[in-house]
Amino acid sequence: MMNLKTYVVxxxxxxxxxxxxxxxxxxxxxxxxxxxxxxxxxxxLTENTDTRHIGLKEEGVFDKVANVFRSRGDELRERMTSLGVSQEKANELERELDEGRVVIVAH
Known part of the structure; x- marks a missing residue:
């Protein structure tokens, strides 16, 4: 299992x-x-920090297409879980995003 780190700033x-x-x-x-x-x-922020954009490799074709029909919160939680963040942690992080914070996920 990868060593996953999450940060809220x-x-x-x-x-x-x-x-x-x-x-x-x-x-x-x-x-x-x-x-x-x-x-x-x-x-x-992704462009200015030169960090990675989540693409097909991380999300998969089905989830990429499904995200077109999801709310922004659902989309963000799905993208985080595609990186290995647990559903519970993704829910917690999405609440931080709702408050205007930025989340960083690294592995």
Whole structure:
């Protein structure tokens, strides 16, 4: 089983600090994923921190298509569980996203 780490931060500056620390510990950027509830904010932060976008490899074709019909919260929880986050932890993290925080998942 992979060593999964999750972090909740308030903003992009804190996210960058965590990502830099993870890299310093030997974590590769293609194993770091960043989540924000607002899809534009998520895209902006992912681009600015050069972290990984969840694609077909992580999600699978079925889930990728299903996410078109899901709410943003459902989509985010599904994406986190596709990385190995438990359903219970994904629910907890999604509540943090609802409050405007940023979630980082690394393995």
């Amino acid at each position: 308030e903003n992009g500056v804190q996210a960058t600090e965590i990502i830099e620390r993870l890299e310093g510990e030997g974590c590769q950027k293609d194993h770091i994923y960043l989540f924000a509830h607002d899809s534009d904010r998520s895209k902006h």
